[in-house]
Amino acid sequence: MGPKRVLVVGSLNMDLIVYCDRRPGPGETLAGTAFAMAPGGKGANQALAAARLGGHVSLLGRVGEDAFGERLLGSLREAGVDTRPVARTVGVSTGVALITVDGNGENSIVIVPGANGLLTPNDVAAGANLFREAGAVLLQLEVPLETVVAAARAAAAAGARVLLDPAPVPGGPLPRELLQLADVLLPNQHEAGVLAGRAVPDLAAAWDVAGDLLDLGPRAVVLKVGAQGAIVAANGRCDHVPGLEVPAVDTTGAGDAFAGALGVALVEGLDLLDGVAFANRAAALSVTRRGAQPSMPTRHEVDRLAGARDRYEPPEDAVRSS
Numbered sequence: 001m002g003p004k005r006v007l008v009v010g011s012l013n014m015d016l017i018v019y020c021d022r023r024p025g026p027g028e029t030l031a032g033t034a035f036a037m038a039p040g041g042k043g044a045n046q047a048l049a050a051a052r053l054g055g056h057v058s059l060l061g062r063v064g065e066d067a068f069g070e071r072l073l074g075s076l077r078e079a080g081v082d083t084r085p086v087a088r089t090v091g092v093s094t095g096v097a098l099i100t101v102d103g104n105g106e107n108s109i110v111i112v113p114g115a116n117g118l119l120t121p122n123d124v125a126a127g128a129n130l131f132r133e134a135g136a137v138l139l140q141l142e143v144p145l146e147t148v149v150a151a152a153r154a155a156a157a158a159g160a161r162v163l164l165d166p167a168p169v170p171g172g173p174l175p176r177e178l179l180q181l182a183d184v185l186l187p188n189q190h191e192a193g194v195l196a197g198r199a200v201p202d203l204a205a206a207w208d209v210a211g212d213l214l215d216l217g218p219r220a221v222v223l224k225v226g227a228q229g230a231i232v233a234a235n236g237r238c239d240h241v242p243g244l245e246v247p248a249v250d251t252t253g254a255g256d257a258f259a260g261a262l263g264v265a266l267v268e269g270l271d272l273l274d275g276v277a278f279a280n281r282a283a284a285l286s287v288t289r290r291g292a293q294p295s296m297p298t299r300h301e302v303d304r305l306a307g308a309r310d311r312y313e314p315p316e317d318a319v320r321s322s
């Protein structure tokens with residue numbers, strides 16, 4: 001039998017991206033420096049990231065019968081993702097994300113879910129085979145919460161690892177059952193702060209909050225702290241897996257690069273700490289390039305970075321733009 005698959009259940013969006021020196025305030029109009037349209041959506045990004053890193057990947061999701069949907073499916077197929085479980089729905093638009101990226105590479109995102117909002121627990125039930133073939137199931141929160149819970153249940157019943165990226169984080173608490181079904185909860189500092197009910201401004205706070213989040217039910221918490229890497233809380237201990245300092249061009253999709261890479265690493269049999277180190281490298285490379293899916297690194301690029309210490313300057317010709 002070949003290696004188990006990575007199954008992603010989640011969103012597909014067309015990203016409409018504006019680059020500007022700073023984000024406008026309320027009522028303010030600013031001139032941006034560039035515009036790009038590129039495939040995105042947290043689910044699709046994670047699927048494409050995992051496929052670029054050598055994973056055997058399927059994506060369960062929903063798009064509209066429109067040009068954006070067509071283009072999103074095309075780029076995923078090109079990367080080797082099995083998109084047959086992505087349904088196409090007449091009369092609804094494909095998901096769209098309006099993204100502003102400032103001069104520090106930081107983004108703000110507004111999504112219009114469209115077809116993503118119509119992915120149901122029935123779609124999960126119809127994809128039962130996919131869960132049986134999966135070693136890891138990657139979940140995020142851009143599709144209805146009841147569908148995410150159904151997918152987590154199906155994954156756990158099939159014996160697959162559940163990786164839950166709680167993004168975008170809801171205003172209220174997540175269902176206890178969902179957190180308990182998660183083998184790995186993957187928040188960034190903002191998401192961890194919302195889930196824990198206290199801010200996570202630095203590494204010291206992340207250390208404490210990772211432990212607190214473990215009490216909510218997941219088997220492990222991987223709290224991402226940007227260039228500083230991640231705090232991993234599991235099995236009664238907490239570890240810091242350092243990240244890489246890189247020149248940040250665009251952080252959009254970095255968390256998705258991380259999740260996709262961690263899914264591949266765990267399916268390949270790496271332990272959690274080594275998997276997080278691998279995922280840190282994939283995320284670091286992704287922020288050196290523009291866009292979400294266009295920035296996802298290849299396996300060769302991530303492996304080549306294994307020897308890098310705590311700083312990495314990409315060669316000029318490696319800075320891709322969308």
Ligand code: RIB
Nearest residue numbers: 013040041042097253292
């Ligand atoms: O995580 C980045 C993604 O968030 C973007 O691609 C955008 O589509 C939103 O879903």
